[in-house]
Amino acid sequence: MKRPFSGNWKVALWRLWHGGIVGSGVVAYLTADEDFFFMHQFSGYLFSGLVAARLVAAVLARGKGPLALRRPAKPDAEALSGRGPLIRLVMPWMAAIMLLGFALAGYSGIAADWFKPMEGLHESLAEAAPWLVAGHLALVLGLLWRPRKGLGALLGAGLSRLGRSASVLGRRMGVALGAVALASGLGLALPDPAAAGSAQDAVMADLLARAQAADPAVTAFDPARGEALYLSRNTVDATKPSCSSCHTPDPRNQGEHVKTGRAIDPMAVSANPDRVSDLGQLDKRFSRDCPAVLGRDCTATEQGDFAAFLLSR
Amino acid sequence: MKLLRETVMLGALSATLAGAPLVAQGEERIMPVTDPLTLKECGECHMAFPPSLLSASSWRSVMANLDDHYGDNASLPEKETAAITAYLVANTGRWGSPGVSGSSAGQPLPRFTESQRFAHEHRRFTPDRLAREGIKSIVDCVACHRGAEQGYYDDD
Numbered sequence: 001m002k003r004p005f006s007g008n009w010k011v012a013l014w015r016l017w018h019g020g021i022v023g024s025g026v027v028a029y030l031t032a033d034e035d036f037f038f039m040h041q042f043s044g045y046l047f048s049g050l051v052a053a054r055l056v057a058a059v060l061a062r063g064k065g066p067l068a069l070r071r072p073a074k075p076d077a078e079a080l081s082g083r084g085p086l087i088r089l090v091m092p093w094m095a096a097i098m099l100l101g102f103a104l105a106g107y108s109g110i111a112a113d114w115f116k117p118m119e120g121l122h123e124s125l126a127e128a129a130p131w132l133v134a135g136h137l138a139l140v141l142g143l144l145w146r147p148r149k150g151l152g153a154l155l156g157a158g159l160s161r162l163g164r165s166a167s168v169l170g171r172r173m174g175v176a177l178g179a180v181a182l183a184s185g186l187g188l189a190l191p192d193p194a195a196a197g198s199a200q201d202a203v204m205a206d207l208l209a210r211a212q213a214a215d216p217a218v219t220a221f222d223p224a225r226g227e228a229l230y231l232s233r234n235t236v237d238a239t240k241p242s243c244s245s246c247h248t249p250d251p252r253n254q255g256e257h258v259k260t261g262r263a264i265d266p267m268a269v270s271a272n273p274d275r276v277s278d279l280g281q282l283d284k285r286f287s288r289d290c291p292a293v294l295g296r297d298c299t300a301t302e303q304g305d306f307a308a309f310l311l312s313r
Numbered sequence: 314m315k316l317l318r319e320t321v322m323l324g325a326l327s328a329t330l331a332g333a334p335l336v337a338q339g340e341e342r343i344m345p346v347t348d349p350l351t352l353k354e355c356g357e358c359h360m361a362f363p364p365s366l367l368s369a370s371s372w373r374s375v376m377a378n379l380d381d382h383y384g385d386n387a388s389l390p391e392k393e394t395a396a397i398t399a400y401l402v403a404n405t406g407r408w409g410s411p412g413v414s415g416s417s418a419g420q421p422l423p424r425f426t427e428s429q430r431f432a433h434e435h436r437r438f439t440p441d442r443l444a445r446e447g448i449k450s451i452v453d454c455v456a457c458h459r460g461a462e463q464g465y466y467d468d469d
Contacts, residue, residue, distance in 0.1 A: 262358055292385070
């Protein structure tokens with residue numbers, strides 16, 4: 001087997017180009033639907049650049065040598081008479097159709113990268129690419145392949161080239177992911193430990209007045225009873241959420257909505273000075289969450305105990 | 314003939330070079346919620362979803378049934394409900410609701426996750442896969458789209 005850079009440098013260049021277009025094309029096709037969009041983008045731009053480079057090389061070749069692209073001709077009797085003339089007839093057509101198809105797929109991808117509505121068109125055009133490649137393989141194997149040349153060696157060389165480009169891309173992706181992870185880690189903000197203020201005092205006074213209106217015997221709220229309420233399990237349905245399902249057993253922690261995954265700011269006033277500062281907000285949550293967790297409305301005393309518990313943490 | 318061919322090739326080349334600066338971000342922008350009340354009330358339990366994800370009739374149906382909001386009680390005082398409904402209905406948009414069912418009485422609530430476009434773009438994110446990756450729900454947009462609350466839904 002000939003080594004890649006022996007012989008005509010134009011043939012070597014063509015081989016390099018062919019490896020590049022196969023590698024970038026396969027990577028672009030396989031990563032089209034993947035999460036690592038960067039890889040699809042990178043290989044797609046490389047692919048489009050290689051298509052453009054092939055056209056430039058053809059222009060520079062001025063119709064001569066292995067890099068020229070010949071004008072497809074109509075078949076005639078002579079062309080169909082033997083293997084050599086048949087190849088000369090088929091090759092220009094194949095090259096023209098493939099370059100056109102690849103150019104449409106690649107350039108529509110670039111267009112979609114800059115103008116999202118082009119995405120549908122790009123997807124449809126790119127779906128033609130594997131068929132072009134299949135046709136290309138069938139033609140080349142049918143017209144040119146001579147078994148003694150060793151298809152295995154040829155395939156092996158192609159695969160190792162593909163493997164190398166994939167590993168380079170993989171490394172670049174790893175570096176990019178690492179940088180992103182580092183940046184998001186550094187971006188974590190520190191909580192602002194502002195002190196609880198008079199807004200909470202006003203809310204607690206309102207809650208106490210409400211509790212005393214319902215039961216004149218109430219003189220103060222009990223944070224311990226509030227804590228017991230906070231930690232109690234759902235009495236309607238054990239599989240349904242309790243307070244701590246979303247807010248964690250420690251109200252100073254940031255919570256997470258048990259169904260949607262939405263981050264929830266801490267409940268404890270020490271960790272989140274906005275808590276217990278707005279009676280309307282408290283009433284809204286009591287009206288939703290007490291029936292959900294206890295199967296009934298909370299009493300005015302329970303509301304006060306709960307607020308006192310959040311204030312005590 | 315040769316001149317024609319060269320002109321066409323050079324034309325294709327310059328079009329490529331003009332259109333292909335090498336680094337670009339695949340980007341999808343959906344106008345985020347800007348109304349403070351909507352942001353606060355919807356955003357308490359889930360990201361405040363962009364109004365353009367549902368049609369006006371779907372939003373009305375969602376907002377008329379807050380006491381059973383996909384299984385949870387999300388009821389609000391009448392005044393707030395009306396204000397948020399008005400905002401959502403005034404800002405429906407191009408995602409619309411092809412494929413979304415149930416915006417009339419007696420049907421289950423409409424879900425933007427059923428729209429053809431949403432389902433297509435998220436077809437690979439099966440419940441199994443979300444569970445494996447520790448994502449509680451397909452509607453936890455920011456789990457994957459970090460800039461979703463600002464309206465950026467890059468493919469990342």
